[in-house]
Amino acid sequence: xxxxxxxxxxxxxxxxxAVETKDLLSSVIxxxxxxxxxxxxxxxxxxxxxxxxxxxxxxxxxxxxxxxTISRDLTFITGDRExxxxxxxxxxxxxxxxxxxxxxxxxxxxxxxxxxxxxESPSQIYVRKGLEDTGAANxxxxxxxxxxxxxxxxEATVLFTSxxxxxxxxxxxxxxxxxxxxx
Amino acid sequence: MGQEQQNSNTAQKESxxxxxxxxxxxxxxISIWVKVLIFLFGINIVLFGHxxxxxxxxxxxxxxxxxxxLMLSFGREFVEENLPLPLASKLDCVGAFxxxxxxxxxxxxxxxxxxxxxxxKYLPGQPLHLISAGTIPxxxxxxxxxxGVSLFLVTLSLSMFKADLSETEKE
Numbered sequence: 001x002x003x004x005x006x007x008x009x010x011x012x013x014x015x016x017x018a019v020e021t022k023d024l025l026s027s028v029i030x031x032x033x034x035x036x037x038x039x040x041x042x043x044x045x046x047x048x049x050x051x052x053x054x055x056x057x058x059x060x061x062x063x064x065x066x067x068x069t070i071s072r073d074l075t076f077i078t079g080d081r082e083x084x085x086x087x088x089x090x091x092x093x094x095x096x097x098x099x100x101x102x103x104x105x106x107x108x109x110x111x112x113x114x115x116x117x118x119x120e121s122p123s124q125i126y127v128r129k130g131l132e133d134t135g136a137a138n139x140x141x142x143x144x145x146x147x148x149x150x151x152x153x154x155e156a157t158v159l160f161t162s163x164x165x166x167x168x169x170x171x172x173x174x175x176x177x178x179x180x181x182x183x
Numbered sequence: 184m185g186q187e188q189q190n191s192n193t194a195q196k197e198s199x200x201x202x203x204x205x206x207x208x209x210x211x212x213i214s215i216w217v218k219v220l221i222f223l224f225g226i227n228i229v230l231f232g233h234x235x236x237x238x239x240x241x242x243x244x245x246x247x248x249x250x251x252x253l254m255l256s257f258g259r260e261f262v263e264e265n266l267p268l269p270l271a272s273k274l275d276c277v278g279a280f281x282x283x284x285x286x287x288x289x290x291x292x293x294x295x296x297x298x299x300x301x302x303x304k305y306l307p308g309q310p311l312h313l314i315s316a317g318t319i320p321x322x323x324x325x326x327x328x329x330x331g332v333s334l335f336l337v338t339l340s341l342s343m344f345k346a347d348l349s350e351t352e353k354e
Contacts, residue, residue, distance in 0.1 A: 048236040052228070056244040060334060063251055068341060135302045136233040136316035144238070145319045149297045153286060156326060160279050163333040167272075170340040 003044055011037040024070055032062040049140050205258040214256040221249040229327035233316040239323040243330025250335045259342045268339065271332050278329030285318050285325065 011034050018030035035058035042051040108114055115121035126143055134142040144152050205211060228235070229242030254262045286297040293300035302308075302317025309315055 049238065049241070052237055053241040053244070056241055056248060060244055060248050060251065063248075063255070064338060064341065067338075067345065131310060134299060134316055134319065135308060135310055136319050137311050138233050138236065138238070140236070141233045141238050141319055141323070142316070145322045146299050146317075149286070149322070152322075152326075153282070153297070156279065156282055156329065159330065159333065160275075163275070163337060166337055167340050170337075170344045 004041065007037050007041050007044075025066075028062065028065050028069065031065070032058055035061075049138075205261070206256045210256050214252055218249050218253050221252065222246060225249060225327075225331070229323055230320065231313070232323035232327075233319045234311065234313075239326030240330055242323075243327040244334060246327065246331030247334035247338070251338050254338065254342065259339065259346065263339065266335070268336070271336050271339070275329060275332040275336065278325050278327075278332065281325035282322060282329065285321050289318070 014030045014033040014037065018027045018034070021027050021030070035054060039051050039054035039058065042048075042054060113123075115123050118124070126147060127139060130139045130142045131137065134146040136142040136146070225242050225245035227242075228237035228245060229239055232238035232242065250262060250266065253265075289298040289300050290296045292305075293303065299317040299319070301321075302315075302319075306314070306317065308317075313320075
């Protein structure tokens with residue numbers, strides 16, 4: 001359990017540094033360090049699927065962030081923070097934290113979800129009968145592509161549409177400036 | 184046709200040893216070898232998604248990052264000759280269409296939409312082998328192709344956008 005606290009404190013410290021530092025490259029690297037800490041936590045929580053996905057998405061988004069935000073002439077963030085906005089945000093966060101403390105008392109213990117005690121709940125049925133219902137040894141692949149395949153279809157549609165929107169926005173000025181006719 | 188191929192071959196040989204575009208020759212040599220290994224590893228994670236951890240999404244991101252490695256060490260034009268933007272868009276659409284086709288074939292051959300008709304009726308296979316779990320490997324291949332080409336397209340478009348922005352700043 002102590003390794004979780006160490007990684008959590010590491011991620012919180014990296015997040016604070018990412019917000020407070022003035023150098024843009026250090027800020028981007030600290031954002032990426034948060035992602036790596038999260039992937040280590042998934043590995044210690046025995047979820048290798050999510051750990052693999054978190055590591056590779058973190059590396060790729062680090063490359064895209066550096067390409068998108070850092071240019072040769074702007075490497076430092078300048079400007080002050082205004083006082084009234086900071087006070088309002090801190091007060092709102094504190095009120096939400098107090099409300100959250102009351103809700104955290106009703107949560108079950110760490111590692112024992114509520115439906116693990118009920119034998120006929122869907123999670124226990126997926127774990128027990130996953131191999132003979134779908135034939136896949138990886139229960140996660142069986143859940144996201146057989147039991148809950150419709151949700152994966154929705155997620156693939158969202159990914160497709162967002163990539164389409166990004167390419168349309170990023171493409172037409174380049175075509176116009178390079179002199180090709182707009183099709 | 185032969186003249187064009189000779190021109191593109193000499194262009195690629197020039198960009199291999201050219202110091203201005205891309206990185207030094209040590210980085211270029213190593214990244215060619217490493218790119219093939221990363222690509223093969225991504226195909227392994229996509230194909231065995233129903234047996235080992237991973238699956239379509241993680242494998243697709245690994246496939247995209249192998250091409251991003253080439254883009255970082257050789258420059259954008261080298262990669263755009265190998266996998267141009269219209270061909271990548273078509274591959275993206277083929278991946279999405281294959282995923283929807285697997286779902287619709289579940290409606291045609293099985294009873295309901297997106298049912299695992301290959302496992303339940305035609306091709307059960309043996310567990311823990313490559314041919315098992317019905318339509319799950321097919322869905323993994325479709326998702327891996329789609330996610331990989333999508334992320335490659337976003338990085339290529341961002342690179343073209345940034346190059347175009349720096350050109351207009353110089354004017």
